[in-house]
Amino acid sequence: MMELTRKGEYAIRGIVYLASRPPEQVCLLSDIAAAVDVPPTFLAKIFQQFSKIGLVKSYRGTGGGFILGRAADRITLLEVVEAVEGPIIPNRCVISKGECARDTTCNVHPVWVDVQHQVRDILNNVTLQKLAEKQPCEPIL
Amino acid sequence: MMELTRKGEYAIRGIVYLASRPPEQVCLLSDIAAAVDVPPTFLAKIFQQFSKIGLVKSYRGTGGGFILGRAADRITLLEVVEAVEGPIIPNRCVISKGECARDTTCNVHPVWVDVQHQVRDILNNVTLQKLAEKQPCEPIL
């Protein structure tokens, strides 16, 4: 249950890789796809979605490619995930009031609201910058 | 993303209803299904799964039906959900070490581990007893 799809996983890998590159450096989709081991045509679809909402900026034609739409420390994992997977919905009754007729009396409903908040909170506190930075050094065991 | 299936939703509704009935009282599947508005044949499959792992106890033949397998305060929502949906897996790299070759260096991996723990923690702290109890009284606004 609650499993991220491959699309979501690929999306994260791709944009984290982009965040790890020097800013302002335009990256070819084919290079990103090769680096993160994702089918190029599939990653293309994903980056088109990113582009539409401004998470990345695209340049067409010769010398084209992608750069981040904003600084890496101002893009959260939550944004990336929701861009391709849609909103975090542990159960349909959290979509909006009235989705389930029982929601006013149901004792389970608040649990899903809680889950939604916790998950969103975790993902919202992780930036692409943090994800892209190299491990400084292994903790001593 | 992360959406409970109908099967999971139906499973919860069914067993919470059972928990709301007097203990030791055998309930007909058809009655439960009608009460929680779930297709009886589908709920039958769900309760068979419950029965196999002891979450409910079944009696066959005339006068048969279902009762809870344990006291309602000793069955958690986590158990119910995992019984029908499988384990809480936000991403496949949390299934086991080695599922993703990148997991030792990947900065995203610990985020999914965190999500898994938080969600499991929430669901594990809700018992069927809490879910079955009637709202005592509305909080005064």
Add this chain to the structure above:
DNA sequence: ACTAAAAAGACATTTTAAGTCTTTTTAGGG
């Protein structure tokens, strides 16, 4: 004009979800 690259959208395949139907097993009652 030629070429490189992303955008758009139609198409294909596989897997999962969401049930249904039929047959079998079990148990109680007359």
Add this chain to the structure above:
DNA sequence: CCCTAAAAAGACTTAAAATGTCTTTTTAGT
């Protein structure tokens, strides 16, 4: 012992979503 009520088991069906691919179009640099 037979009849009936009920769950168990398993095959089957249909619809939707996931996971891609392929082709054509647009854009931009040389």
